[in-house]
Each structure stands twice: as C-alpha cells, then as structure tokens.
Amino acid sequence: MSKGWDPGLVLSWTVAVIVAGAFCWLLGDVFWNGLGRVNWQFLTEAPRDAGRSGGIGPIIVSTMLILLVCMAASLPLGVGAAIYLSEFTDSEVGFGRMIRRSLEVLSGVPSIVFGLFGSAFFCIYLGLGFSILAGGLTLACMVLPILIRATEEGFRSVPSEYRLGGAALGMSRTRRLLYLSFPAALPSVVVGFVLGLGRAIAETAALIFTSGYVDRMPSSLFDSGRALSIHIFDTSMNVSGGEAQAYGTAVVLVFTLLSINLAASWITDRWLYRESIGS
Helix, strand or coil, X not given: CCCCCCHHHHHHHHHHHHHHHHHHHHHHHHHHHHHHHCCHHHHHCCEEHHHCEECCHHHHHHHHHHHHHHHHHHHHHHHHHHHHHHHHCCCCCHHHHHHHHHHHHHHCCCHHHHHXXXXXXXXXXCXXXXXXXHHHHHHHHHHHHHHHHHXXXXXXXXXXXXXXXXXXXXXXXXXHHHHHHHHHHHHHHHHHHHHHXXXXXXXXXXXHCCCCCCCCCCCCCCCXXXXXXXXXXXXXXXXXXXXXXXXXXXXXXXXXXXXXXHHHXXXXXXXXXXXXXXX
C-alpha cells in the first residue's frame, strides 16, 4: 500500500511556514528601515526636536532601570509563590486553588487596566508620581502570573526521587529545595524570567500612566522616564517625521530582547554545567 500525503504533517508545515514567514517579514521590515539609523551617536545622545533627531541614550537608561525594578520586585515574589504552590500546598484545593484562579484572572487582564491600577495605587496613593519606580512596580504586577506559572511547572517536573533521596540522606526540606529541586527547576525559572521580561520590555499602555513621557536622563528611580516602547509609539504616531527614529528605536528594542535571551540561556547553561561537574 503506497503512502500518501499526511494531512496533519502538511498542515503542521504550512502553519510553521506561515508563522516563520510573518516573523521574517516583520524583522526584515524593521531592520531594513531602521538598521541604518543605529550608530554610536544614536545610542548615546539625547533626543532632539521632539524625537525627530538626536539619539535615545536617556531612553535606554530609563528602560533598563524600569526593567531592573520590575524583575527585582517580581523575581523573589514569583519564585517564592511558585515554591509555595508546588512544594508546600495543593494548588487544586483551598488557598492554593484561590492563588491559581487569581493568577489565571491576572494573566488575562489587559495592560491598560494594569496601567490604571498602577497610576491609582503607586503614583497617587503611595505618592510615587510619574516615576521609573512606579512603572517598574506596575510591570512587576503584570509579569507575576507568567513567572509564577512557568516556575511552578518547573518545580512540579522535578522527579519525586530527588526529594525522597534527599530525605533518605537526612536532608531538611530547605536543603532539598535549595540543592536538589531548585537546580533541576532552574531552566523553567529562566523561561519564566525571559517571558516576563519580554512582556515587560515591550509594554506601552501601562507605562504611559506610570513612568511617563519625559525623555531626559533620569537621576533617580523617582524621576519620570520614557521607555523604548513609548518612544516608538510617540515618534511614530504623534511626531511628524519621526518614523525613521521609531524604526531605529525598534531595532534597538529587538536587539536588547535578543541579548537578554542569549545571556539568560548562557547563564543557565553555565550553571547546569557547574552543577554536573560538581556532582
């Protein structure tokens, strides 16, 4: 009996080609129109003429500070919540179930709602105003569901033999968690970190209401700061003749995200290699 075309295989390849083609078309358009704008002056100078000329130096600094605040606030909370859900409670009953349902709701909340919440709570109620700190904390609330779910799945995928073996050797639960479960779940922690960072670095709506539009160099976390995504939106939509600067900023944003992904993968590989050598 001769083999015919497998409809499932054909459909899978068709979808893969469409997705890859859309990705390449998007990146090609960004690089074709923006790569020529990127140079040392563009990366270090301040914007001039409402963003039509000059560079994006202060905007890069503001973006990095916002991401630093975001991950410094979300990583401890996210990893801690994931450990609690996977190691210390049943996530399908009681308090664990309530946390899981809350995460599902939060993951579907539009970013503009997070922006309004951040403006009301961080900017007004806590008195932070339009600031890098308020923007970073708002983004931390946004990335927590992604970070917690990815990290929780990583801890749940750790073989139970690891925990039983550690208990048989007399290790406490804390030592088993630190020296057995956490190294095995580290790739999932990195995945959650990268996914959360990817959402945070490209966020616009939430930051408009919290970190603000100011494009000068920030002197502290309490200063207002414009993120790369907001600069792309502003120069492409509100500034006549700013499309070229928007494309150049988009190239920097893409390279920043790729650099973060590569750095996270390299750190994870080095960690796992050292753990394997040590064992």
